[in-house]
Amino acid sequence: MFVATQTFAPLGHSVRVIRDEEKGTIAWKIKFRDGREKNFLSPITTKPWGSTIPDFRNEAEPTAEARNSELLAFEPESIRLDDGGLHTLESNGLKLVEGVYY
Amino acid sequence: MKTIIEDNIDILVVGAGLGGTGAAYEARHWGRDKKVIIAEKANIDRSGAVAQGLYAINCYMGTRWGENNPEDHVRYARMDLMGMVREDLAFDMARHVDSAVHKFEEWGLPLMKDPKRADLPADDLGKGAYMREGRWQIMIHGESYKPIVAEAAKVNADKTFNRIMVTHLLMDDAQDNRVAGAVGFNVRTGNYHVFKSKTVIVGAGGASNIFKPRSVGEGAGRVWYAPWSSGSAYGLLIEAGAKMTQMENRIVLARFKDGYGPVGAYFLHLKTYTQNAYGDEYESKWFPELAERVGKAYLDTENQHFSHKPIPTCLRNHAFISEVAAGRGPIHMVTVEAFQDPHLEEVGWENFLGMTVGQAVLWAATDIDPKYINPELTTSEPYVMGSHATGCGAWCSGPEDISGNIPEYFWGYNRMTTVNGLFGAGDSVGGTPHAFSSGSFTEGRLSAKAACKYIDDGKAEGINVSQSKLMSVKRKSSNL
Numbered sequence: 307m308f309v310a311t312q313t314f315a316p317l318g319h320s321v322r323v324i325r326d327e328e329k330g331t332i333a334w335k336i337k338f339r340d341g342r343e344k345n346f347l348s349p350i351t352t353k354p355w356g357s358t359i360p361d362f363r364n365e366a367e368p369t370a371e372a373r374n375s376e377l378l379a380f381e382p383e384s385i386r387l388d389d390g391g392l393h394t395l396e397s398n399g400l401k402l403v404e405g406v407y408y
Numbered sequence: 409m410k411t412i413i414e415d416n417i418d419i420l421v422v423g424a425g426l427g428g429t430g431a432a433y434e435a436r437h438w439g440r441d442k443k444v445i446i447a448e449k450a451n452i453d454r455s456g457a458v459a460q461g462l463y464a465i466n467c468y469m470g471t472r473w474g475e476n477n478p479e480d481h482v483r484y485a486r487m488d489l490m491g492m493v494r495e496d497l498a499f500d501m502a503r504h505v506d507s508a509v510h511k512f513e514e515w516g517l518p519l520m521k522d523p524k525r526a527d528l529p530a531d532d533l534g535k536g537a538y539m540r541e542g543r544w545q546i547m548i549h550g551e552s553y554k555p556i557v558a559e560a561a562k563v564n565a566d567k568t569f570n571r572i573m574v575t576h577l578l579m580d581d582a583q584d585n586r587v588a589g590a591v592g593f594n595v596r597t598g599n600y601h602v603f604k605s606k607t608v609i610v611g612a613g614g615a616s617n618i619f620k621p622r623s624v625g626e627g628a629g630r631v632w633y634a635p636w637s638s639g640s641a642y643g644l645l646i647e648a649g650a651k652m653t654q655m656e657n658r659i660v661l662a663r664f665k666d667g668y669g670p671v672g673a674y675f676l677h678l679k680t681y682t683q684n685a686y687g688d689e690y691e692s693k694w695f696p697e698l699a700e701r702v703g704k705a706y707l708d709t710e711n712q713h714f715s716h717k718p719i720p721t722c723l724r725n726h727a728f729i730s731e732v733a734a735g736r737g738p739i740h741m742v743t744v745e746a747f748q749d750p751h752l753e754e755v756g757w758e759n760f761l762g763m764t765v766g767q768a769v770l771w772a773a774t775d776i777d778p779k780y781i782n783p784e785l786t787t788s789e790p791y792v793m794g795s796h797a798t799g800c801g802a803w804c805s806g807p808e809d810i811s812g813n814i815p816e817y818f819w820g821y822n823r824m825t826t827v828n829g830l831f832g833a834g835d836s837v838g839g840t841p842h843a844f845s846s847g848s849f850t851e852g853r854l855s856a857k858a859a860c861k862y863i864d865d866g867k868a869e870g871i872n873v874s875q876s877k878l879m880s881v882k883r884k885s886s887n888l
């Protein structure tokens with residue numbers, strides 16, 4: 307039988323949480339054993355829950371050109387939010403060498 | 409106990425943590441008519457290493473502000489892992505990762521803004537608007553990181569099977585190096601599930617509890633890495649015959665003792681620092697000896713500061729362990745200075761509340777208020793995972809435009825393992841340390857696009873799994 311020799315997390319404390327998806331916040335109340343208290347409030351989302359997630363079935367089909375490229379959905383515009391393209395070895399003036407080197 | 413068969417799947421995502429959710433989402437973009445199925449052993453709203461939330465996205469380049477280029481990430485990861493990285497895979501992840509983070513923000517994930525930078529014009533190079541924790545990390549209010557990202561996968565998958573523990577992959581009859589699906593059981597009902605699929609993307613996460621945890625007695629069960637991560641990412645791939653890499657590379661972390669509270673925001677943002685039992689800085693004392701051992705390439709004590717090279721994580725751990733072994737422990741984090749600033753105190757607490765509540769519970773239970781008491785640090789037990797500061801996992805193909813000229817790095821489909829039709833993401837891909845949450849999601853996206861192409865190229869035609877093979881896998885699965 308296992309016998310605890312010391313108390314790892316003695317009772318008398320509490321950490322209470324209220325998570326509210328409507329308000330988009332999470333509220334914490336921490337009570338130490340000695341009675342001290344701390345309160346914290348953080349946002350959990352900035353948008354009505356799940357409202358901005360795209361279902362790709364409702365979006366335009368990707369072009370054949372996009373399929374054959376290295377781009378992912380919404381790229382390249384979502385990478386830099388300007389008209390810059392995807393970084394490549396060529397665009398960045400690099401060369402890949404095989405193996406481990408320094 | 410029933411047997412439930414799901415047939416004609418195009419893309420089966422095994423494990424929908426950050427890698428798997430990215431895969432399911434992206435699979436729908438490139439495979440509008442494809443059947444995309446998720447098999448997840450928990451519930452994808454709160455599963456995997458990000459279940460409890462995160463307070464930082466540890467991999468964000470900020471190329472839009474000229475903060476970092478993908479090759480900077482490669483250099484950093486290569487330095488931290490002392491050379492052991494797949495540069496092609498790391499570059500590829502890094503060039504896409506920002507687009508994932510921008511989508512997270514669009515979906516409602518609260519990314520913190522730096523008030524000093526938010527109003528800067530976009531062309532003010534070198535200064536991004538997000539609150540940087542360090543060069544690569546941005547700070548978030550991420551308690552709901554996982555449920556937000558899971559939504560993207562749920563909306564786009566045809567069906568999400570929660571509570572399915574996948575135990576084995578299925579292989580094709582005719583080509584034994586071609587994947588054909590997976591089997592598992594429902595951890596609530598005990599029902600046996602067979603998924604017949606043209607491709608499988610394994611995002612089943614790393615492994616805790618391989619090594620004896622430090623927390624024993626009443627504290628047993630507390631570990632840094634998710635206690636429910638049982639190494640399926642590796643078990644499934646190894647059994648299927650996938651070539652693996654760096655499986656001996658384990659991760660050990662310096663964390664707040666017993667609660668495993670993370671230290672990143674403390675070091676980088678709060679500027680707290682460590683000291684030994686005598687109140688002395690100890691780390692640099694060990695550097696000359698370590699530099700001799702590993703060479704100037706990895707520890708150049710004179711020039712480190714100027715070259716902005718990070719000191720490899722394993723060497724810093726080594727200094728910590730050596731100091732304790734020399735009898736000058738315990739090591740404390742000096743928080744009492746930073747915590748006098750109410751804003752920094754708030755960040756310090758919220759950092760735990762948003763991802764490691766247990767640390768806050770423990771401090772409350774033991775009356776440790778870091779404003780007045782410097783808490784103790786310790787090194788964790790070792791873990792096996794491939795997306796943090798370690799790179800173990802499957803040897804995967806890179807993208808054509810980067811890896812195409814090197815046969816050892818490229819065999820047709822990005823992030824495909826050496827088993828045909830079997831892809832990886834996050835912890836399951838080897839040689840790609842420092843991907844973290846955002847990079848794992850990105851790798852899932854990359855593998856999903858490649859899996860669609862694999863199917864469209866006809867590589868999955870004629871797959872068959874005989875009844876007798878199904879029976880023998882079932883016997884293995886139920887004898888576990």
Ligand SMILES: Cc1cc2nc3c(=O)[nH]c(=O)nc-3n(C[C@H](O)[C@H](O)[C@H](O)COP(=O)(O)OP(=O)(O)OC[C@H]3O[C@@H](n4cnc5c(N)ncnc54)[C@H](O)[C@@H]3O)c2cc1C
Nearest residue numbers: 423425426427449455456457466574612613834835844845
């Ligand atoms: C304690 C901790 C703190 C971290 N902090 C940060 C941070 O601050 N910032 C950051 O960016 N990153 C952080 N990371 C890293 C990040 O969480 C991981 O890199 C990322 O989650 C890895 O993604 P993954 O998909 O490989 O694994 P996971 O996200 O862990 O997902 C694995 C999924 O597979 C499922 N699964 C496992 N086995 C099976 C099976 N047999 N059958 C079916 N499903 C299965 C699991 O339930 C889970 O959903 C942290 C990681 C840890 C552990």
